[in-house]
Amino acid sequence: MSEFSETICGISTPIGRGALSIIRVSGKDAISIVGKIFTPFEKLKKAKGDSIIHGWLQSSLKKKNLDEVLLFVFKSPSSYTGEDMVEISTHGGTYIPKKVLQLLVDNGARIAEKGEFTRRRFLNGKMSLLEAEALLDVIEAKTEKSLLIAEENLKGKLHKQIEKVKKDFLEIKTLIEADLDFGESDILSFDTRELIRKIKNLKVKLKNISNSYKRGKILVDGFRLAIIGKPNVGKSSLFNTILKEDRAIVTEIPGTTRDLLEGTVDIQGYPVILHDMAGIRPSGSKVEKIGIDRALNMARNSDGILFVIDASEKIDKADKEIFKIISKKPFILVANKSDLKKKIKKIPFTGEVIWVSAKKHSGIDKLNKVIIKMIEETIPDYTEESITCTTERQKEKITNAIDSLSGGLEIIKEGKDLELLAFEIDEAINSLKELTGEITSEDILDKIFSNFCIGK
Ligand SMILES: Nc1nc2c(ncn2[C@@H]2O[C@H](COP(=O)(O)OP(=O)(O)OP(=O)(O)O)[C@@H](O)[C@H]2O)c(=O)[nH]1
Ligand SMILES: [Mg+2]
Known part of the structure; x- marks a missing residue:
């Protein structure tokens, strides 16, 4: 385990009105530093790991009680970070936790960087980088389905799968190296068909994981659903009604509406990010034109579209123009204002029409069902057992490994030097080591852990 010279401290709960706050301290001097501001000190000195003790915090100068607290004491290596740790549970608010943090700093601790507790946990070998990323997904989980993926990965689901793939790689490497050591020439002496089959199998396994990123992004970050239509058809009303x-x-x-508006809603466990935007029409106003450009851009980048028409008006050329733009994407045709007298007769657009009234809140259950169907069609291979990667970084590392394997296959096909093949296999293994964090750099760690809060 690596030993850090500094003892760090951070407030782990949100600052503000609340019953309790937790201030974390981690490092080799955690117990002695807290001991300087806690009474009775003897109790803390004798405390075993995984124990809770009761007492008072005192500002060191005047020996006046600051707050009545509980200390959660953990001893290295059985703590979150792997170091000695004390979690101080104080009364909540703004003044007390900040004051405690100041007292800890006055007595030798340093304020933690964002995610530094978890970074130490990773550096002390208690968690892989994949699990650290999963932890962030847990904290940010929007719905039950987001949480399920995050929790499974925090328990090591993705990591275990990558470790399995790494074992397959080592098998291939051993095969090549044996041949390199004992082979008479640089030309492969063993059955290349077997080797090719093994490499292709590995490629498929990795492809399945990298393809799961689309699903991971939708289930963890949310399905981006843009509401598009002419002005005044009721897009903003529908936005409000779905969001409640x-x-x-x-x-x-x-x-x-001119600006882009965004709201997240949980539709039966699926996180959906709704976008309300300017109505599309040829407009003379400068401001509205900018809004329309942004709307079209958002529609292009969305995962799906709610195309809203006004059921109390006839379908016109403008509706048809919008249909031309959106029909290449997954879309749902929504006829709003169905509480009014219907003027729509024949609908010249493909697909089922969902009749709603955003004003009277009718037809929304049906619309939600169709939205779920659209999401499920976008991620057809999703089951709760699926292995899912959830970050761009994870996808990139897996893609690098796949590229090295493709390079390896080319080398075999062209009957080139065995050393080159061994090199490609090593490259692929290294990409997977970067993925799990066995190989990493300060830059990468900074990038990942800066997404955490201070006390995590
Ligand atoms: N009767 C009825 N009126 C509705 C319904 N939905 C919206 N409206 C009305 O239609 C008008 C326009 O609604 P908005 O939600 O602002 O329409 P929009 O599409 O966002 O319009 P822009 O932002 O201008 O593009 C308002 O007067 C709403 O009250 C509905 O379901 N039934
Ligand atoms: Mg609007």
């Missing part, structure tokens, strides 16, 4: 919040401004004036 009065978020977007609604008026009878066409062209009300």
Whole structure:
């Protein structure tokens, strides 16, 4: 285990009105530093690991009690970071936790960087980089399905799968190296068909994991659903109704919405990021034009579209123009204002029509069902047992390993030097080691852990 010279401290709970706050201290001097501001000190000195003790914090100068607290004491290596740790449970608010942090610093601790407790946990070999990323997914989980993937990966699901693949790689490497050591020439002496089969199998396994990123992104970050249509068809009303919040401004004036609005909603465990935006029309106003450009851009980058038409008006050329833009993407055709007298007769667009009234909140259950169907069609291979990667970094490392394997296959095909093949296999293994964090750099760690909060 690596030994860090500095003892760090950080507030792990949100600052503000609340019943309790937790201040974490970790490092070789954690117990002695807390001991300087805690009474009775003897109790802390004698405390075993995994124990809770009761007492008072005192500001060191005047020996006046600052707060009545509980200390959670953990001893190295059985703690979150692997070091000696004390978690101080104080009363909540702003003043007490900040004051305690100041006292800890006055007595020799340093304020932790973002994610530094978890970084130490990783550096002390108690967690892989994949699990650290999963932890972030747990903290940020939006829905039950996001949490499920995050929890499974935190328990090591993705990591275990990568370790399995790494074993397969080592098998291949042993095969090549044996041939390199004892082979009479540089030309492969063993059955290349077997080797090719093994490499291709590995490629498929890795492809399945890298393809799971699309699913991971949708289930962890959210399915991006853009609401598009002419001005005044009720997009903002629908946005508010689905979100069950009065978020977007609604008026009878066409062209009300200009900026992009975003809201996240949990639809039966699926996180959906809804985007409300400007209505599409040829507009003379400079501001509205910018809004329309942004809307079209958002529609292009979304995972799916709610194409809204007004059931109380006839379908016109403008609706048809919008349909041309969106029909290449997964879309749901929503006929809003179905509480009014219907003027739509024949609908010249493909697909099922979902009749809703954003104003009267009718048809929304049906719409939610169709939204779920669209999400499930976008990630057809999803089951709760699936192995899923969830970050761009993970996908990139796996893709690098696949590329090295493709390079290896080319080398075999062209009957080139065995050393070159061994090199490609090593490259692939290194990509997987970077993925799990066995090989890493300060830059990468900074990038990952800076996404955490201070006390994590
Ligand atoms: N009767 C009825 N009126 C609705 C319904 N939905 C919206 N409206 C009305 O239609 C008008 C426009 O609604 P918005 O939600 O602002 O429409 P929008 O598509 O966001 O309009 P822009 O932001 O201008 O593009 C408002 O007066 C709403 O009250 C509905 O389901 N039924
Ligand atoms: Mg609007």
